[in-house]
Amino acid sequence: MPTTDLTQIHDRVRTVLEKRFGDAARALAPDAELSAALPGFDSLAALEYVSAVESEFGIEVDFVADDVRYWFSTLDRTATYLRERIEDQAA
Amino acid sequence: MNHDVLLRSSGVVSGESDLWCTYAAVRTLSWLGRTGDLPSPETVAGFLASRRNTDGGFAWSAGMTSDAWATYYCTQALAELPADVRGTTGEASSAWVWSTLHADGGFAMTPGQTSDVWATYYAVRTLVEIYGERPPEALFDWLAALQAEDGGLAWSPAHAKNGTSDVRACYYAVTAWSTATGGRGPLPWNRERLTAWIRARQSTAGGFTFQAGDTTDCLWATFRATGALARLGERPRDPEGCVAWIRQRLHPDGSFTRWPGYPVPDVWAAFCAVGALRELGTDLDEVADGVVRTVLSFRTPQGGFTYRAPGFASDVLTTSAHLLAGRFTDAGARDALRWTESCVLPNESGVMYMPGRGSEVRCTLWALSAGAFRDDAPARAAVADWLTDAIQNPDGGFGYWEGRASDMVSTCAAAEVLRLTTGEPPAAALHGIAGYVASCETEPGRYANVPGGRSTLRATLQGLRALHRATDSADGARVADALARHRVRGGGFANEGNRVPDLLSTYEAVLTADVFGLPLDAGHLAAFLDSVRTADAGFAWTPLMATSGGPLADCLGRRLELRLSSARHALPPLALS
Known part of the structure; x- marks a missing residue:
């Protein structure tokens, strides 16, 4: 069963960001706004981020119903969103 | 009247830097020799670097696709800045430029597009x-095919015919040749006929026009003519008259204006005047301080520059967006429209993005719609007439501006402009549009x-609308199919x-x-609008x-809201990308 441990989810999301943003993602505070903290985090990068998270966790995000601009705006929020999705899938 | 309207600029200022x-x-x-006067070159470098795509x-602006024009402007401007602020342009950019090489030996503005001399010039200079790379040998055959019957050079081999x-x-062709060969290779054109054609564009007043039949000399044409002649080792017919004409464009404030009667010193006039005087071997010391002072006053907080003092730097797209979104008072709307209508060059009847810049098809559509x-x-x-007589390409389509290779966005925009401007466009022009769409x-x-x-949704819808406007031959079932394929479940x-x-x-x-x-699913559209509406309205x-996409996004969103209202306001036929 996929883990719902928030720390592990956090680490996997950070790894996703590191692949694109390198050192800036490694030093990222969990509650930092990605658009402010990561140089070049524009709408295209945001889309790539969501797609990479989908691929990493095997989920499909609903871009209209899921309030993606909130849940994918910080590392913390993304991890929380993913834990809920994983728990929903397991239920 | 245009003089005062342009001077006061009653359009809307975006506040953004322009590439x-x-x-x-x-x-x-x-x-x-004054880049050292830039107060913060690192902010300029930051603005230019922000245009880089993966x-x-x-790209011309963040989020748009890469093109040869933006790639040359960004890399060349970065190269002019101090080494410690410019960063690395990287091998990846060279690979991207090569991806625009067309099989015919020219380069295209974007990969897969038809080649044109604008793109070829930018790509060759960048390479x-x-x-430090060499363009392909096939380039020279492509350049050779640009010479037209009158001796001048055209936008593409097809235009030359x-x-x-x-x-x-x-200028673009001669400079591409000169850059590729160091000016030492065999000239791919008949020199005498080419030189004579360029020289003949100089008027008795001393300045140059772009084309035979143009009536108003301008600095842009004068710069490009003197540049082309210099690379050919030639001079204008009357070089002293040319220098005198350029100096007459010097504004009391210290910089230059584009053409006689145009009141605003702008960044392109400074660029063209200094460039032309340089090509003519004229001492620049006398004008340098005034030009530097004026140009530096065009900086914006975003890091780059706009075309004139930022508080007055209105543009047509932003102004049209505000008009279409109903954000003016009645009086303000009248002033904004008058300013928009003044954004027309003496020799081109389309509307420009910014005054003094060159007419663009999409901007013309936004302005007319507004x-x-x-x-x-x-x-x-x-x-x-500007559309059908001057800028429709031999393949029947339209590009962003004169001489640019065709694309669907511009072709659809042109079809919409023709519908808004004339009851009966020439049949040949409409058949040309249909042919390009096909x-x-x-x-x-x-x-x-x-x-x-x-294929994409937008290109498909633009193609079907262009066919509908041009020949009434498009099938609504095709539209319904495309919409079904790209409908997002939630909205x-x-x-x-x-x-x-x-x-x-x-x-x-x-x-x-x-x-x-076709029917509108109001709930589906409303759900989507809820998902893109931002806290700042x-x-x-x-x-x-989470934040507004700017005036154009706000305009489109507002118009969709109005479409959903009980009054069911019709959507203006806008196209952007």
Whole structure:
């Protein structure tokens, strides 16, 4: 069963960001706004981020119903969103 | 009247830096040996670097696709800045430039597009001057085919067969040849006929025009003519008269204006005047301080430059967006429309993005949709003539501006402009549009932005609308099929696939459905608008972004709200990308 441990989810999301943003993602505070903290985090990068998270966790995000601009705006929020999705899938 | 309207600028200022303005400013300072006067070159470098895409090319604005024009301007301007602030342009950019090479030996503005001399010039300069690489041998055959019957050079080999020579095409082609060969290779054209054609564009007043038949000399044409002649080892027919004409464009404030009667010193006039005086071997010391002072006053907080003092730097797209969104008082709207209508060059009847810049098809559509020339039938007729007589390409399509290779966005915009400006466009022009659209069909009912490209929702809808406007031959069932393929379950439409909706695709989806009389799912559209509405009462381009996408996004969102209202306001026929 996929883990719902928030720390592990956090680490996997950070790894996703590191692949694109390198050192800036490694030093990222969990509650930092990605658009402010990561140089070049524009709408295209945001889309790539969501797609990479989908691929990493095997989920499909609903871009209209899921309030993606909130849940994918910080590392913390993304991890929380993913834990809920994983728990929903397991239920 | 235009004099005062332009001087006061009653349009809307976006406040943003512009890439072409930033390039022109940095090059001007460099030619004057004054880049050291830039107070914070790192902010200029930051603005230029922000245009870089992950494919290695650069885009006109963040989020757009890479093109040869932006890639040259960004890399060249970065190269002019101090080494410690410019960063690395990287190998990836060279690879991207090579991806625009066309099989015919010319280069295209974007990969897969038809080659034209604008793109070829930018690509060759980037390859040689930035990356130290050599263009292919086939380039010279392509350049050779640009010479038209009258001796001048045209935008492409196909344009040359039609006999459309232009001073800018001469400069871009001659400079591409000179850059590729160091000016030492065999000249691919008949020198005497080419030199004579360029020299003949000089008027008795001393300045140059772009084309035979143009009536008003301008600094841009003068710069390009003197540059082309210098690379050919030639001079204007009357060099002293040319220098005198350029000096007459010097404004009391210390910099230059574009043409006689135009009141505003702008960054392109400074760029063209300094460039032309340099080509003519004139001492620049006398004008340097005034030009530097003026150009530096065009900096914006974003890091780059705009075209004039930032508080007055209105542009047509932002102004049209405000008009279309109903954000003016009645008096303000009248002033804004008058300013928009003044954004027309002496020799080109389309509307410019910024005054003094060059007419653009999409800007013309936004301006007309916002109400420009609504009560001026001769002006509307002139716009239609500009489209069909001057800038329609030999393949029947339209590019962003004169000489640019065709694309679906511009071709659809042109079809809409013709509908707004003339009751009966020439049949040949309409058949040309239909022919170009057909060349972009990837499979029945699906279209790409350029021939051989990948089909997308927006290109498909633009193609079907262009066919509908041009020949009334499009089938509503094709529109319904496209909308079904790209409908996002929760709300809105996606340009590719059916998962990520965006504002522009959704706008074009509703617009096209209305044009073809297809039903609107109001709940589906409302859900999408909720997902892109922002806290500051604006609209984001996609549900991923928390902040407004700017005046154009706010305009499209507002117009969709009005479409959903009980009054069911019709959507203006806008196209953007």
